[in-house]
Amino acid sequence: MDFKNCENAVDDPSDEGPVVRHGPRAEDHLPDTANAAVKIVIVGGFGVGKTTMVRAVSEIRPLTTEETMTQAGIGVDDDYGSDSKTATTVAMDFGRISITEQLVLYLFGTPGQERFWFLWNGLFEGALGAVVLVDTRRLEVSFDVIGRLEERGVPFVIAVNDFPDAPRYPTGELRTALDLPEYVPIVKCDARRRASSRDALMTLLHFLHSLAGAPA
Incomplete structure (x- = not known):
């Protein structure tokens, strides 16, 4: 192992070589102020x-379970965009974002390939x-x-x-195409950008808050 390239390696004062520190980085620790x-x-x-x-949105180094797409997936998996997409999530993605000093969101990204959807049961728990x-x-994939x-x-x-080459539709047309009731929010998002992804998460939190206050 080349310790010189290890992210957690630091110089040893004895000058006998780098020392590897194991465990989470300081920025990965949950803030002391978080209570929800x-x-x-x-x-x-x-x-x-x-x-x-x-x-894009995670404040910690995200955990991903991407694997290289292979010939074995032809005819089984959705191959849309296969010319540019070389890996796919096979279990989950995980990240964390602090919305306030007290509130933290744990984010779980699900696998998109239908053959991995059996994992959703645990992820939705x-x-x-x-x-x-x-x-x-x-x-249609939605x-x-x-x-x-x-x-x-x-x-x-x-x-x-x-997506740069994706068609734009009015919100009403999208709601009809997806057969969604009026109360379900629809927002635009650029998943590559932290601020835009955070806004989408905030829309969900506001929606959940409105549902909690709605009469039974």
């Missing part, structure tokens, strides 16, 4: 930007809500995702990821 944590799931079809969103990332070039959330009774918002 919420689990949020980021879902969507294959290649809609879930891993990108977790990476204890989740307060979900952000559904949508690609307007392939709205239908089953939304259906599963509705079956589970998980509140969600729609975040339309702003």
